[in-house]
Amino acid sequence: MNVLADFEYLIIGAGPAGLQLGYFLEKSNSNYLILEAGNTSGTYFKDFPRHKKLISINKVYTGYDDPEINLRWDWNSLLSDSEEMLFKNYSRQYFPGTDELVRYLNDFATYFNLKIQYNCQVSRIAKSGKFMVIDSNGNVYSADRLIIATGFSKLYIPPIPGIELAEKYTDVSINPEDFANQKVLIIGKGNSGFETADNIIGTAALIHMVSETPISMAWKTKYVGHLRAVNNNFLDTYQLKSQNGILDASITHIKRQSDKLLVSFSYKHANGEQEDILYDRIILCTGFRFEDSMFDESCKPELTINNRFPNQTSEWESTNVKDLYFAGVLMHMRDYKKKQSGFIHGFRYNIRALHSFLKLKYDHQELPYESIAPTPESLTETIFKRVNISSGLWQQTGFLCDLIVISDVEQVARYYQELPVDYIHDSNSDTDHYYTVSLEFGYEVEKMPDPFAINRVHKDDTNNASQSAFIHPIIRHFSGDTLIAEHHVIEDLAAEWVEDVHIQPLLEFLQNQLSSKVSLPTLASSTPH
Numbered sequence: 001m002n003v004l005a006d007f008e009y010l011i012i013g014a015g016p017a018g019l020q021l022g023y024f025l026e027k028s029n030s031n032y033l034i035l036e037a038g039n040t041s042g043t044y045f046k047d048f049p050r051h052k053k054l055i056s057i058n059k060v061y062t063g064y065d066d067p068e069i070n071l072r073w074d075w076n077s078l079l080s081d082s083e084e085m086l087f088k089n090y091s092r093q094y095f096p097g098t099d100e101l102v103r104y105l106n107d108f109a110t111y112f113n114l115k116i117q118y119n120c121q122v123s124r125i126a127k128s129g130k131f132m133v134i135d136s137n138g139n140v141y142s143a144d145r146l147i148i149a150t151g152f153s154k155l156y157i158p159p160i161p162g163i164e165l166a167e168k169y170t171d172v173s174i175n176p177e178d179f180a181n182q183k184v185l186i187i188g189k190g191n192s193g194f195e196t197a198d199n200i201i202g203t204a205a206l207i208h209m210v211s212e213t214p215i216s217m218a219w220k221t222k223y224v225g226h227l228r229a230v231n232n233n234f235l236d237t238y239q240l241k242s243q244n245g246i247l248d249a250s251i252t253h254i255k256r257q258s259d260k261l262l263v264s265f266s267y268k269h270a271n272g273e274q275e276d277i278l279y280d281r282i283i284l285c286t287g288f289r290f291e292d293s294m295f296d297e298s299c300k301p302e303l304t305i306n307n308r309f310p311n312q313t314s315e316w317e318s319t320n321v322k323d324l325y326f327a328g329v330l331m332h333m334r335d336y337k338k339k340q341s342g343f344i345h346g347f348r349y350n351i352r353a354l355h356s357f358l359k360l361k362y363d364h365q366e367l368p369y370e371s372i373a374p375t376p377e378s379l380t381e382t383i384f385k386r387v388n389i390s391s392g393l394w395q396q397t398g399f400l401c402d403l404i405v406i407s408d409v410e411q412v413a414r415y416y417q418e419l420p421v422d423y424i425h426d427s428n429s430d431t432d433h434y435y436t437v438s439l440e441f442g443y444e445v446e447k448m449p450d451p452f453a454i455n456r457v458h459k460d461d462t463n464n465a466s467q468s469a470f471i472h473p474i475i476r477h478f479s480g481d482t483l484i485a486e487h488h489v490i491e492d493l494a495a496e497w498v499e500d501v502h503i504q505p506l507l508e509f510l511q512n513q514l515s516s517k518v519s520l521p522t523l524a525s526s527t528p529h
Helices: 014-029 067-071 098-111 190-202 235-241 330-337 344-363 376-389 421-427 462-467 500-515
Strands: 003-012 033-034 122-128 132-137 140-148 183-187 204-210 243-258 260-267 274-279 281-284 325-326 370-372 398-409 412-420 434-440 472-479 482-488
Touching: 003 014, 014 033, 014 098, 014 330, 014 344, 067 376, 122 260, 132 260, 140 344, 183 190, 183 274, 190 204, 190 235, 204 235, 235 243, 235 370, 260 281, 260 421, 330 344, 344 398, 370 376, 376 398, 376 412, 376 434, 376 472, 376 500, 398 421, 412 421, 421 434, 462 500, 472 500, 482 500
Parallel strands: 003 033, 003 140, 140 325, 183 204, 183 281, 204 243
Antiparallel strands: 122 132, 132 140, 243 260, 260 274, 370 412, 398 412, 398 434, 434 472, 472 482
């Protein structure tokens, strides 16, 4: 094979994830290249979502001046050291359009002079010591490490007899007039399905939406990938008897009957009732999954979650292929339908942590940390400074956390920011003492009551701070995998923990916990090479 070039890192995909990792690799003077199939960055967003509106918020006016805290409500910007490269400079819309995001991503790549090879469609990936990436023109790129940042590119087709009669979300018409007076079935109850339904509410005679599971509302689950309010107008038309319907059912088969489509349903909540319904059109909105056909058998990654994701360690490395990593949406395997790793405002922090892991593992660079005095007063001050402004802890609640380790010998506390909780436990399973700092909601999804009628803890009732329902700081003391003690800072409506009712109980907690001697763990890679 004619190898064009050899790199430390090859990234496949110049979407937001590839660009974010490219930014960090460029900043650390690493030898890398990004391979992109399209002729620009962010090509996915040229086509999706189909109706050209993002559900990632862009809150320009927050009342704060600190750029770090403002990232809590800026879900589209990539992390960088430039105020100019913030998405608010490209759109003022709360739910911006996809064209603005594509323009932003391409300007980001240019501004930071990222090394990208465009029009490079990867056709095969092999591994023999190094990775060999072959493009459609027969060019070969060699790399020590490979990072896949392609997102989901393969439409999921459910195994339903007759499913070939359905139209696909990827290419169905988005002109509402094409559905005038038609009866339409949409398979899938995610945001793409509701986005599609909302577009044709005014023209279709009837719309049914179907999946085997009930709708999950984002406002209850706190997972932004569940149904969002911006897409849920359709629910009014269902509950207020406007000819539309939500079906919890499985489809046993689809058949053509004259110029109609006959769909046979088996209902989930009607004592096994079965029914046949005629439709004019069926639209498939069942989501996407990871495309692994480019890997040959020498490095094909193990898949998981119904073959939707590549299986990964807590460092986002393939569980079965050494030196193969995943960035962006694919990282969501570690917190699927729980946290925000499937979205820019979640995976941008994951990627910053991934870059630190790569530098630790391959270049022996310590993870970044701040040295502070190992006193309850100093730790309390640092913790509140972090939880009051951190965007990473805010976005990745309970998935990323800060880590505190203390050395009696050095008389110093090391404060590490925004590491995955699983990674910390994997790396410190033999460590006697360490502390984590996270922001979390108080209810598990299964136990969440009506989110608009929650009995909240009184603001001065610090003895019951652990009952706080809203987002609040939690500080945990571990020995290996064993939880020693846990402290909840009582919730605050503005999420500003600055009063004595917040500060004094944490100070007392740390005074008690630090009274025993602790040891400094060695933060080594959980899967050393």
